[in-house]
Amino acid sequence: MTPNDAFDMVLFGGTGDLVMRKLLPALYHQHRDGNLPKSGRIICLGRSATDTAAYLEKAHGLAKGYLGSDYEAAVWDEFASRIHFLRVDANNADDYKLLADTLNEEQGRSRVFYLSTAPDLFAGISENLAKVDLNKGNSRVVLEKPLGHDLASSNEINDAVARFFTEQQIYRIDHYLGKEPVLNLIALRFANTLLEPLWRREWIRDVQITVTEQVGVETRADFYDKTGALRDMIQNHLVQLLTIVAMEPPASMDGDAVRDEKLKVLRALKPLSPEDVHTKVVRGQYRAGAINGKPVPGYQEEPGVPAGSNCETFVALKAEIQTWRWAGVPFFLRTGKRLQDRLAEIVINFRETPTSLFGRTHTPNRLVIRLQPDESVRLYLLAKEPGNQVRLRPVHLDLDFKETFKTRAPEAYERLLMDVIRGDLSLFVRRDEQRAAWRWVEPILDSWENSTEAPKPYNAGSWGPAAASALLSRDGVSWHEES
Numbered sequence: 440m441t442p443n444d445a446f447d448m449v450l451f452g453g454t455g456d457l458v459m460r461k462l463l464p465a466l467y468h469q470h471r472d473g474n475l476p477k478s479g480r481i482i483c484l485g486r487s488a489t490d491t492a493a494y495l496e497k498a499h500g501l502a503k504g505y506l507g508s509d510y511e512a513a514v515w516d517e518f519a520s521r522i523h524f525l526r527v528d529a530n531n532a533d534d535y536k537l538l539a540d541t542l543n544e545e546q547g548r549s550r551v552f553y554l555s556t557a558p559d560l561f562a563g564i565s566e567n568l569a570k571v572d573l574n575k576g577n578s579r580v581v582l583e584k585p586l587g588h589d590l591a592s593s594n595e596i597n598d599a600v601a602r603f604f605t606e607q608q609i610y611r612i613d614h615y616l617g618k619e620p621v622l623n624l625i626a627l628r629f630a631n632t633l634l635e636p637l638w639r640r641e642w643i644r645d646v647q648i649t650v651t652e653q654v655g656v657e658t659r660a661d662f663y664d665k666t667g668a669l670r671d672m673i674q675n676h677l678v679q680l681l682t683i684v685a686m687e688p689p690a691s692m693d694g695d696a697v698r699d700e701k702l703k704v705l706r707a708l709k710p711l712s713p714e715d716v717h718t719k720v721v722r723g724q725y726r727a728g729a730i731n732g733k734p735v736p737g738y739q740e741e742p743g744v745p746a747g748s749n750c751e752t753f754v755a756l757k758a759e760i761q762t763w764r765w766a767g768v769p770f771f772l773r774t775g776k777r778l779q780d781r782l783a784e785i786v787i788n789f790r791e792t793p794t795s796l797f798g799r800t801h802t803p804n805r806l807v808i809r810l811q812p813d814e815s816v817r818l819y820l821l822a823k824e825p826g827n828q829v830r831l832r833p834v835h836l837d838l839d840f841k842e843t844f845k846t847r848a849p850e851a852y853e854r855l856l857m858d859v860i861r862g863d864l865s866l867f868v869r870r871d872e873q874r875a876a877w878r879w880v881e882p883i884l885d886s887w888e889n890s891t892e893a894p895k896p897y898n899a900g901s902w903g904p905a906a907a908s909a910l911l912s913r914d915g916v917s918w919h920e921e922s
């Protein structure tokens with residue numbers, strides 16, 4: 440950080456869950472690590488607190504819980520002195536004068552407006568900021584997902600924000616892009632010569648991207664039931680991971696160079712016909728079961744879920760990329776709630792050896808990039824067991840980030856917030872990328888809407904509906920944890 444990185448960060452939805460659970464803890468960590476310039480202010484907006492003291496009392500109680508053993512009273516006190524609360528109703532244009540007066544006390548710093556609110560407020564907030572000239576100069580606006588529920592509604596929101604902010608000022612956040620192993624995958628691919636010649640259809644048999652959760656819909660039934668796993672996870676997080684795996688080497692690490700390459704992948708995704716949706720996409724919904732031995736209710740029994748809901752809590756699908764590099768290589772994506780384990784990983788399965796010198800067919804080589812719960816890269820090779828006989832066994836080379844680097848890996852939001860403060864757009868989703876991602880998932884949404892078929896049930900605590908395994912076995916493969 441340099442003195443030029445002086446900033447004011449304004450958090451809309453300042454009393455909401457994301458700010459309390461993720462954003463303030465992320466800023467606390469960066470403060471503790473000495474990465475925030477001393478003068479940087481955090482201005483939290485909302486209606487449910489009365490003043491800064493009342494706000495901090497609430498924030499302190501929650502932060503203590505979320506920070507766990509990283510909480511230190513003295514550090515918190517110092518950090519809290521950056522926080523100011525303003526009672527601002529995002530819908531009320533008059534309230535923005537108070538915000539402008541507070542921000543105008545300081546000049547020459549970047550201004551970050553983080554819209555941690557429902558997306559239907561984005562247009563109004565942008566307009567209200569413009570009315571008091573807060574969209575000018577070094578202002579940036581961060582948009583949280585979900586940005587719309589289909590292509591048309593996302594276009595509408597993007598158009599409305601674009602009336603007041605340029606694309607260079609707009610940071611569409613996808614927190615999966617800030618996860619340390621994802622950045623490491625970029626380094627692994629483009630800082631080493633070893634992988635690049637192998638990173639193509641001639642050597643890779645299939646790619647699997649899995650993000651599974653043990654939690655159910657928790658208290659978010661109202662939001663989730665209108666959203667479902669396809670919009671909540673696939674359209675953004677998993678498709679973004681796919682672009683990182685599949686993109687061509689960018690000419691530089693400049694924001695637009697990277698995003699241009701990701702966009703090419705999105706545009707090369709093979710469109711899904713209604714018939715494809717039927718055969719290549721599995722939609723599931725959890726019923727009662729047990730997680731870690733503890734009984735949990737089914738989705739339909741969760742508080743707030745309407746009776747007979749067809750909302751999907753699980754999706755598995757086969758994507759194909761029509762490029763010279765990837766033609767014929769299936770990319771399997773899978774995500775769901777109330778599954779056996781919390782797991783996020785990218786698995787690259789290499790092809791089998793052309794001849795089998797050592798008898799029966801052995802497990803082909805595999806590269807596993809683990810994002811959660813631990814962060815690691817593991818390369819599976821075959822080696823000979825010691826002894827007189829030639830017997831092969833899979834062994835693995837491990838890169839465990841925690842063990843190797845012995846430093847704390849920053850949380851995704853820490854990294855991304857620092858990027859916004861510095862003005863680095865490379866890990867944020869550009870509008871054309873978002874449009875292409877919506878365009879690709881829309882046939883799935885349409886097919887489901889016109890279908891009378893209910894999602895396939897699966898027991899909470901399982902790995903999802905049996906159809907998800909069948910989807911892979913048709914290509915002669917199985918999910919990583921099942922093989």
Ligand code: BG6
Nearest residue numbers: 584614650652671672676783811
């Ligand atoms: C969010 C989704 O974007 O990502 C949630 O809305 C999901 O439903 C969450 O639980 C998962 O994020 P993470 O980082 O905990 O894997």
